[in-house]
Amino acid sequence: MNHLLSQYIKGSLSLNNHLVMAPMTRSRAINNIPNALMAEYYAQRSGAGLIITEGTSPTKDGLGYCRIPGMYSQEQIDGWRLTTDAVHKKGGKIFLQLMHTGRISHIANMPEGAKVIGASNIKAAGQMYTDVIGMQEHSEPEALTSEGIQEAIDGYVLASENAIRAGFDGVELHGANGYLIEQFLNPNTNNRTDVFGGSIENRASFVLQIAEKMADAIGKEKIGAKFSPYSTFNDMQAYDKDEVHQTYAYLAEKLNDLDIAYIHLGLGPGVQQKTLNVIRTNFTGTLILNGGFTPESAEITLTNNAADLIAFGRSYLANPDYERRLGKDAPLNSADFNNFYTAGKEGYTDYPFLQNN
Numbered sequence: 132m133n134h135l136l137s138q139y140i141k142g143s144l145s146l147n148n149h150l151v152m153a154p155m156t157r158s159r160a161i162n163n164i165p166n167a168l169m170a171e172y173y174a175q176r177s178g179a180g181l182i183i184t185e186g187t188s189p190t191k192d193g194l195g196y197c198r199i200p201g202m203y204s205q206e207q208i209d210g211w212r213l214t215t216d217a218v219h220k221k222g223g224k225i226f227l228q229l230m231h232t233g234r235i236s237h238i239a240n241m242p243e244g245a246k247v248i249g250a251s252n253i254k255a256a257g258q259m260y261t262d263v264i265g266m267q268e269h270s271e272p273e274a275l276t277s278e279g280i281q282e283a284i285d286g287y288v289l290a291s292e293n294a295i296r297a298g299f300d301g302v303e304l305h306g307a308n309g310y311l312i313e314q315f316l317n318p319n320t321n322n323r324t325d326v327f328g329g330s331i332e333n334r335a336s337f338v339l340q341i342a343e344k345m346a347d348a349i350g351k352e353k354i355g356a357k358f359s360p361y362s363t364f365n366d367m368q369a370y371d372k373d374e375v376h377q378t379y380a381y382l383a384e385k386l387n388d389l390d391i392a393y394i395h396l397g398l399g400p401g402v403q404q405k406t407l408n409v410i411r412t413n414f415t416g417t418l419i420l421n422g423g424f425t426p427e428s429a430e431i432t433l434t435n436n437a438a439d440l441i442a443f444g445r446s447y448l449a450n451p452d453y454e455r456r457l458g459k460d461a462p463l464n465s466a467d468f469n470n471f472y473t474a475g476k477e478g479y480t481d482y483p484f485l486q487n488n
């Protein structure tokens with residue numbers, strides 16, 4: 132594990148190792164406010180070179196799931212400060228993932244006054260869990276007006292400033308997995324006829340405007356972006372493969388011009404190697420790959436220079452001391468799927484650490 136466990140320094144990123152803890156929603160933020168239990172969970176995992184937090188909503192309207200945190204109020208800033216302090220105290224680095232759920236939402240999960248919105252008023256197929264009334268179909272989103280788009284963009288920028296106030300080392304824009312940013316990118320969820328719909332450039336302008344304004348507000352070196360090309364998760368319908376390829380080639384080029392810290396790709400079935408290659412070529416900053424990696428496949432990927440860092444989701448969820456276990460070739464805990472999204476510490480902060488030996 133020579134590469135994985137060695138220090139990583141590039142641009143402004145200086146990390147203790149090449150392991151990233153992937154962003155994972157855990158639904159422990161009662162009333163959407165981060166708390167001491169969450170700080171304990173992240174502190175336990177601070178041996179990762181970089182932690183990316185669970186998806187955190189920039190505004191009230193992005194709180195589609197139960198008990199996910201936000202980053203738009205002073206209480207949320209103060210709550211997140213517990214986590215950043217705890218992680219930094221242990222020598223870790225931590226970025227906040229900004230996730231606006233858009234149409235992947237149900238009104239019963241959201242606070243008073245919040246609306247389910249989308250690039251267009253196209254409802255997502257399928258159901259989601261609500262604490263109040265159990266499984267429900269997704270709510271139909273309202274198409275954002277031009278002013279609504281500007282408000283959403285401003286919400287991301289303010290949330291990024293709040294993240295820095297709360298002590299985060301940076302923020303990651305969640306442009307993957309079918310949430311609001313991808314709802315703009317994918318032509319099947321974006322039938323707008325204004326400057327945010329139609330061409331690849333127009334559909335990409337939502338995320339690019341956010342990234343540009345965030346760079347002005349907090350500094351380009353504190354920004355990362357996650358994408359999941361070819362993914363159909365959350366009812367993202369597949370579209371023309373050449374167009375998908377060109378979309379991500381274009382995003383990589385533009386984010387390279389902007390010189391952000393990293394691009395993070397969630398890999399899944401159907402992803403095309405040539406698209407990964409063009410992103411690697413067009414973007415000269417840090418590239419993080421994620422999705423189904425084992426320590427062995429991660430090491431090979433780093434050796435081949437196909438990525439700079441590897442993010443692990445479920446492995447970090449179940450193994451708070453994952454990097455230590457890799458170093459000792461120790462057995463791994465398996466993940467307790469039943470408690471991924473339940474409230475409380477069970478299946479959250481009670482995974483055993485390796486005994487001292």
Ligand SMILES: Cc1cc2nc3c(=O)[nH]c(=O)nc-3n(C[C@H](O)[C@H](O)[C@H](O)COP(=O)(O)O)c2cc1C
Binds near residue numbers: 153228442443444
């Ligand atoms: C419980 C759970 C919650 C997740 N929540 C998020 C999230 O909030 N944001 C995100 O970008 N990805 C999320 N993911 C996806 C992970 O970041 C990662 O892409 C996925 O687990 C695949 O990596 P792995 O094979 O190493 O687990 C989640 C995954 C799991 C298992």
